[in-house]
Amino acid sequence: MAIVLGPNRYGKAETRVVRVTRDGATHRLKDVNVSVSLSGAMEDVHLTGDNAAVLPTDSQKNTVFAFAKRHGIGAIEDFGLLLARHFVESRPAVGHARVEIHEYGWNRIAGGHSFVRDGGEVRTALVHSGGGAETVVSGLTDLVVLNSTGSEFHGFARDEYTTLEPTDDRVLATAVTARWRHRGTDAAWDASYRAARDALLAAFAGTHSLSLQQTLYQMGRRVLAEQDGICEVRLSMPNKHHFLVDLEPFGMKNDNEVYFAADRPYGLIEGTVLDDGAPAAPSAWN
Structure with missing residues (x-):
């Protein structure tokens, strides 16, 4: 019997990010939950424990926060594509990136900076990038x-x-x-x-x-x-x-x-x- 490593991936799940955009006295709020999963030429980490190809999940989390600051968060599909493309293009060992984002809505109460959590549905996006192909699945x-x-x-x-x-x-x-x-x-x-x-x-x-x-x-x-x-x-x-x-x-x-x-x-x-x-x-x- 031959025993081999099958499909595998790893990543940082549920990085919760709240991004406040301040336009003077009027603020805008984006509240999202981001999960990243990477796959590619990473067999050695499973087979021999060699971590050379592994980008730590902590680094993935930090990337989410840094991109929220640098690029802001508009439509979650765009933010997901931005992250997925970054991981595929910046890491030679990464052949495929999966990014799933859930967005939690907030409604303005009064003035420029008071909000109440929207009790309605949660908006979702799932992005795949790699191997020359990309897909976007939106939802709720x-x-x-x-x-x-x-x-x-x-x-x-x-x-x-x-x-x-x-x-x-x-x-x-x-x-x-x-x-x-x-x-x-x-x-x-x-x-x-x-x-x-x-x-x-x-x-x-x-x-x-x-x-x-x-x-x-x-x-x-x-x-x-x-x-x-x-x-x-x-x-x-x-x-x-x-x-x-x-x-x-x-x-x-x-x-x-x-x-x-x-x-x-x-x-x-x-x-x-x-x-x-x-x-x-x-x-x-x-």
Whole structure:
């Protein structure tokens, strides 16, 4: 039996950076979490313990901070590309750099320097650079949405363990995780993100749903239909179940008004919607 070293990478995970840009009395805030992972000609560190090709993860962390100072942080896709290209171009042993960034939003309260943390979704970006190829995957997590009507679920398969009753009027709620792959690396990232987010919300609100699967597809389809620069959308959507409470013991009728919001267990619906003519890039998502 031959024992060999398989694919490997290493890096600094979750470097949290808050960058304050001061324009006189008015400040702007960027709050991001950056994870870097490098791979390439680094077999010796595993096989013999030779660290000559290894850029310390502490140096990667310091690079993130230094670039935040030197270049500022605009769109997280641009910042990710900047970092990924730097590691590939500056280190001969690095053949591929992966940079993942999560951005946490803040809203201005009053004046020029007071903010409140945005309780909404988290914006994400995943950048790969190396081997003459680059990919950018943008996205979001924890986009919590709910339709209080306009959702049905019936006609499903049944077996001896099925107790769920069909319904033609239910609450449909989910926390969307969506990621979308760009065709290139020169998009207007902020505008593209807003447009993709708006498309997801519009499709969720505008689809009379017969299943969460149907809604998922319509959400991904709308992003692709409205943005030529995006070629693939991947969605993960837990079904946040809302069950009608039995109020009959109290002499009251529950006419789709009072629900118990269950947090677990939950159905988990996942799917991909893509331009069938777009080139495949499986590594872009990992």
